[in-house]
Amino acid sequence: MMRRTTIGDVAREAGVGKVTVSYVLNGRARERGISEATSQRIINTARSLNYTANAVGQMLAQRRTNAIAVVFQGASYFASTSSFIPEVLRGVCEEGVEQRVDVMLHTNVADGPDSDASYLASGRVDGALILRDAGDPLIKALKDRGLPIVSFFSRPDEADVPFVDTDNYSGGRLAAQHLLGLGHRRLAMIAGSENSVDAADRKNGFVATARAAGAQIEDRDIVVMYSPLDQPEAFCRLMQRPNPPTALFVWSDDVAFQCMSLATSMGLELPRDLSIVGFDSTSACLRVSPNLTSIRQPITVMARAATRMLTSLMRGQTPEMDQIVFPPQIDVRASTAPCQVSAQR
Amino acid sequence: MMRRTTIGDVAREAGVGKVTVSYVLNGRARERGISEATSQRIINTARSLNYTANAVGQMLAQRRTNAIAVVFQGASYFASTSSFIPEVLRGVCEEGVEQRVDVMLHTNVADGPDSDASYLASGRVDGALILRDAGDPLIKALKDRGLPIVSFFSRPDEADVPFVDTDNYSGGRLAAQHLLGLGHRRLAMIAGSENSVDAADRKNGFVATARAAGAQIEDRDIVVMYSPLDQPEAFCRLMQRPNPPTALFVWSDDVAFQCMSLATSMGLELPRDLSIVGFDSTSACLRVSPNLTSIRQPITVMARAATRMLTSLMRGQTPEMDQIVFPPQIDVRASTAPCQVSAQR
């Protein structure tokens, strides 16, 4: 493997100093008063030598990497079958291209959770987008080390941490209102991780709204299923009770899809026997049958907003807002229908 | 923003030279004959100063970044609704953690396709995993610049480019055999990009097998639909012909899902009126109804293999194999059924 051409090679070949090459190639020739003739000569030499500046050299000299990390819970996060992850990454990548930053995908380091913060804060990225539960120690650790961070799709515990999120409480309320409006009174919910403020907000919005309308929903109607493969039997028990719920709000599309499969395999017909509302309204909702009614958060837009916010912070600018909460909407599709048993009550 | 602690700070504080600190912190104290006492002192000082080595400094000095890029066709690639992308990324990230390399997500740079190669080859990554069509100029450009690359899920045109792929021809054959075995004789196919050798192999395997068995399949039975939103009307025309196909092989799950939706919306009942076989057998196949029969390639395993291959190449080792072809399997599910009209022929 031959030595790469460096700025010194170009300088020697063009008969100028390295400095001059640097200024010319960075488009600062005018500003530094470098003559047109010299500029052209340098540019031609660089081209003929097939020279490209070494990125690491630049990073070190400029003390920035122009890279951001996207931090997920862990590699298993990718096991999701909804299109949440691709939609997030799409937003990050699109905005990344525009803001000219590299996107590093980070799940965890091999040495255990304590080292994640040091690793990320060791100068390889200028900032990080964090998608972890509210209380995750990584958020505090990175904040303490002074790395610019933005939490997205999760509202952090820590104060003063910029974030982009959905109004999850309202999302829960929308789901409840929709189901109540269809006449459902026996409601249940599949809630997410108990460490997640977001999941809790969805639950609280749903439960509070349901109870305010006089619907039955008790603690035993709330099942916690975090990852898609986590305790499917809990769902089955819920549906096999006497007087099972007629409508279900599930904290994520991903888990909602699994509930649909389980319900079908239990012989239930959807939505006749059970109405289901998901959360995220990923495009995969249109791929299942019946199409899943879901609370929409504008995933790609939010990811772009978070990325833009982070790049501003990294560059020392004050972003217009450092805490953005998007209002959710409901996309009504075929998985919800008027309650069949309402007359019986 | 205060100055970060550097190796010099630790050295001064511990009363030794920078060199000694470097050796100790890199675990080479023994080898360099540094006494246990000094080692401990340095380690304690480093800890008390909360010192972490700057990654960019190390990259420059060691002339490697320990980072790889994953290059997709473009940000729109994330629009897929199957779980292909997450499964790929999961494999790359898992193996990346084990191999201790960072994963950079790269779609394209803002300045246009020509600069992608220079960008990637400018020393910010030690290698790249490429998921692009066979003839993509990027592959040749990177190869010419000497950046270690591995093409995955795509068999490159260029010779001597290491790759990890599935035996797509066999995949096509498996699909044909399965459908023929169910009695189908009027077959059609939704084929992928004409630039993709992989898509062509799937088509050729399918068509050759079908014709060898005497089934009807002509050019007009082969519709090209690349991205999910690309010309759905072509599919409708295909199905509205007199004597429409009774079975369909679709080059990817993603597009197969869309065909299922379209078919349903045209009033067809699946699998009675149309059997469908997809490709990839992503976990999303279990989320659609009927569950999609699909040709399985072990996506996560393949992604890991590609990543392992690339890290070997980067480190100058000769990997055991530099071209791996996985055999496909068929996962038979509910979207395929015996042909209903076979008796009529």
Next chain:
DNA sequence: CATCATTGCTGAACCGCTTCAGTACCCTAC
């Protein structure tokens, strides 16, 4: 007691680039 090996540590160079503070030169103006 001179020689030699071993132990324990470090100075200086280097990785490839940027940036600050000049310098050298020439032209104009009083």
Next chain:
DNA sequence: GTAGGGTACTGAAGCGGTTCAGCAATGATG
């Protein structure tokens, strides 16, 4: 004739590490 001011360019330092060759001190050996 010289101060003043552009114009065109560069030397040296610095970013934060790593690595090689070498050096001083110590103890063992003949």
